Amino acid sequence: MSTRLYDLIIVGGGASGFFCAINYSERFLNSKVLILEASNKLLSKVRISGGGRCNVTNKCSDPKEFIKNYPRGEKELLGPLSRFGSNETVRWFEDHGIPIMAESDGRMFPVSNTSESIIECFLKLCKDHSIQISCSNRVIGFNRKENKWIVNCTQQDYFSRNLVICSGSDGRIWDCLEELGHTIISPVASLFTFNVSLKSLKELSGISVNSTICTVKNTNLRSEGPVLITHWGLSGPAILKLSAWGARILESMSYEFEICINWLGKDQRTITELIQEHFKTSGNKQLYNVPMNNIPSRLWKFLCQRAQINPEMSISNMSKDLIVDLAQTISNDIYNIAGKSTFKDEFVTAGGIHLKEINFKTFESKICPNLFLAGEVLDIDGITGGFNFQAAWTGAWIISQSIDS
Ligand SMILES: Cc1cc2nc3c(=O)[nH]c(=O)nc-3n(C[C@H](O)[C@H](O)[C@H](O)COP(=O)(O)OP(=O)(O)OC[C@H]3O[C@@H](n4cnc5c(N)ncnc54)[C@H](O)[C@@H]3O)c2cc1C
Known part of the structure; x- marks a missing residue:
């Protein structure tokens, strides 16, 4: 992997990481994007989610009603969900060849009834847009010098104009974020x-x-x-x-x-x-x-x-x-x-980066410019029913539209 300057580096090859990388690359064709994934598996939670069917979102389409399903993040998500909520998510997946269906309780799944169709779609889009992916390559540190991020990984260092943290509930990266001045709300089990x-x-x-x-x-x-x-x-x-x-x-x-x-x-x-x-x-x-x-x-x-x-x-x-x-x-x-x-192996944690330190118009850190965060790394969690993925898609999409080329 080269040490060239990337436009965007994403930490975490999970739901929000892929969604952000794809949407950014669709906006800026020929941009240089790199996803760094600590494990040797991509999208592993998407694969097992919803009993292998991936409950992508919930039919509740009114953002004012939707936010009532977040014990943490309710107030902050109102604006973001009004821009990219459940309707937009369903349209996005349909536009990318994955029709979505609703069940009587409001949970929404791919019509294929398998999370594999989402994984295949994401991997194909990464290939189409030449998004680079590096697995078994944990990010262990990052700092900003001369208007670019230096990202230290177990395999090598990388350089990027923008950095997006999509590391989910894995707390090992929190020390780096604390060193930059962020506050961590300690994790506890939810759901x-x-x-x-x-x-x-x-x-x-x-x-x-x-x-x-x-x-x-x-x-x-x-x-x-x-x-x-x-x-x-x-x-x-x-x-x-x-x-x-x-x-x-x-x-x-x-x-x-x-x-x-x-x-x-x-x-x-x-x-x-x-x-x-x-x-x-x-x-x-x-x-x-x-x-x-x-x-x-x-x-x-x-x-x-x-x-x-x-x-x-x-x-x-x-x-x-x-x-x-x-x-x-x-x-x-x-x-x-x-x-x-x-609950059904669905480990959801409350806790993560303090929400007062995030600008929810862009999901950019208010503490470090050009640092963006989406998904479970934030102190946001929803109840069961597709709300956790929706928070991940929403944050990731807004970041992809907020970052300059
Ligand atoms: C069994 C199960 C079922 C679920 N089912 C549903 C469901 O049906 N609907 C729903 O809405 N929610 C569901 N959830 C919750 C949902 O999966 C998460 O909310 C969602 O995946 C969060 O996305 P994320 O991108 O923040 O994190 P993740 O998808 O967890 O991705 C984070 C990625 O970052 C990587 N990473 C972490 N640290 C580093 C590092 N330092 N360097 C590089 N990479 C790193 C991790 O290895 C991981 O691949 C389920 C969860 C579980 C466990």
């Missing part, structure tokens, strides 16, 4: 599921309830939506949202806390009335035989037991007090959480 030791709950593995409200005791953390019972505890959108918004608080509690689930998402009085109404039309069956709407029968039986009511009792023997006890359990069901588990 994880909750471990529960209660065996009788785990036996209900596979059951999902749609309209719950979940709160974490002694905090303001609250989320609504489906809860899924797993063989290790609790998962599903309501739990993942709590884990993302509560990333720092839950870490400070060493992931040991109490969660309260309201299985019907209604107040206790309303649930009491709903149970009374329900029982009026249930004849004189045994309690376990008449699960309420939206509560699967195995969970209903379990909740009766948690309320210390014999599920075999006939409805006619259910006193007002017992109905209130049942409503209390359904609306305020508390579990001890002891630890966390990774």
